[in-house]
Amino acid sequence: MPPTDASTEAATDHAAQVAPGSGPDTGTRPHTGSDPGAATDCEDTLDLRLPDELIALFARGEEQPGDAGAGVGEPWTLAEAGIDGVVGSSVADSGAGGGDLLxxxxxxxxxxxxxxxxxxxxxxxxxxxxxxxxxxxxPAVAAFWELEGPESVVEKHLRPQVDGDGRSVPCLGVLDGIPMSYWEIYRADLDPLARHYPARPHDTGIHLLIGTVADRGRGLGSVLLKAVADHILDKRPSCARVVAEPDLRNTPSVSAFLSAGFRYSAEVDLPDKRAALMVRDRALRDLL
Incomplete structure (x- = not known):
């Protein structure tokens, strides 16, 4: 079951990060919002077009028969990335030009x-x-993410993202060479979350878990949320907004997002929670 919350600050501060049904392993697509009772005049279809990413995927499929798909590449190490002392992780290399979904x-x-x-x-x-x-x-994390148990539980959660189409990328957050947090960077506009708010093309979502109790309650959550949100905006020119959906009842988590320069946009009803839709806008990043 996809996670519903994660800790960003104190041990009692659990930032809701993934709503049930909105995780990358559901395989569902964003709701189109079409009305079955709407008129079916043929003029309604004149402005319909396939998303650019889908067109690009089709093109790559024709040019590279037998390719394993976007997001598949050779493994790499942290040392090769310029960070020493940590073992783990892989790269999703879509080739020159960076044509994958993120x-x-x-x-x-x-x-x-x-x-x-x-x-x-x-x-x-x-x-x-x-x-x-x-x-x-x-236990403080398990109560919300619901991924406790043997390693196979986590592997089952990670594998569809790693082997998927690249719309969600699970990451370790490495601070000064030490892995200390778990992140999911995902295309919110291609996620079931898009059914619950007015998504825009290339909206990018964040899910965050601060790993150990020692790293909570130090203000790291706000600092890293701001850094990652701005990093997304720097590295994804097509993305105008970074979004998150902490549980509305989780006041400390909402506060952490506000301190990180997110604005409180709306309340949204997700399958397992009522969430605060938090948004960091490219246009407002220098003001918040």
Whole structure:
């Protein structure tokens, strides 16, 4: 079952990150919002067009028969990425030009923050599942993510993302060479979340889990949320907004997003929670 919440700050601060039914492993598509009772005049279809990403995928499929699909590439190490001392993770290399659905998260590189140098490193389940599973078995986390249990539970959650079409990329958050958080960077406009708010093309979503109790309650959540949101905007020119959906009841989590420069946009009813839709706008990033 997809997670419903994650801790960003104190041990009692659980930031809701994934709503049931909106995870990358559901295989569903965003609701189109069409009205079955609407008029069926043929003029209604004149403006319909396939998304650019879908057209690009078709084109690549014709040019590269037998290709395993977007988001598949050779594994890499943190040392090769310029970060020493950590084992794990893989790269989703879509080739020159960065044509995958999230503009090659693996190649975004490190970003300086007020708490150290931070980097998102795509997860490699066979190496990183034990660490992520240990975090998920923290009772404070398990109550919301619902991924406690043996490593196979986490592997089952990670695998559809890693082997999927690239619309969601699970990552380790590495701070000064040490993995200390779990992230999911995903295309919110291609996620079932888009059924519940007025999504725009290339909206990019964030799910976050601060791994250990020692890293909570230090203000890391707000610092890293802001850094990652701005990194997304820097690396994804087509993305105008970064979104998140913490549980509305989780006041500390909502506060962390506000401190990170997100604005409170709306309340949305998700399958397992009423969420606060938090938005960081490219146009407002220098003001918030």
């Amino acid at each position: 503009d090659r998260v693996a190649g975004w590189g490190p970003v300086p923050t007020g708490v150290g140098v931070f980097q998102l490193v795509p997860v490699r389940p066979d190496r990183d599942a034990p660490l992520v599973s240990r975090w998920m078995n923290d």
